[in-house]
Amino acid sequence: MVGRQKHVGIDVFLGLFPASWRAALIQCGLWIEVAVSLLLLVSTVDLWIDTQGQTTPIGFPQWMVLTPVIIGSLAMFGFAMFNALAQSGRVFW
DSSP states (O other), X not given: OTTTTOOHHHHHHHTTSOHHHHHHHXXXXXXXXXXXXHHHHHHHHHHHHHTTTOBOTTSOBHXXXXXXXXXXXXXXXXXXXXXXXXXXXXXXX
């Protein structure tokens, strides 16, 4: 749901706070999402490099298992960064 900026659990959580806090909480959450997706991307690329030439227990090359995680975390990072930078106004940073 990163691409659509919708998440039911977060919407329910935001409803617990005053309306004046919500923009800052959303912005904070977006930057946390940027950081987490970047860390996932970096650690998976590092693992991908470390496991070159290895296979899984059933014989698949390890890169086949890790490449979708790299692609997904890169997409998540892109959407998160776009959403975080799209915010404007006093609450941006």
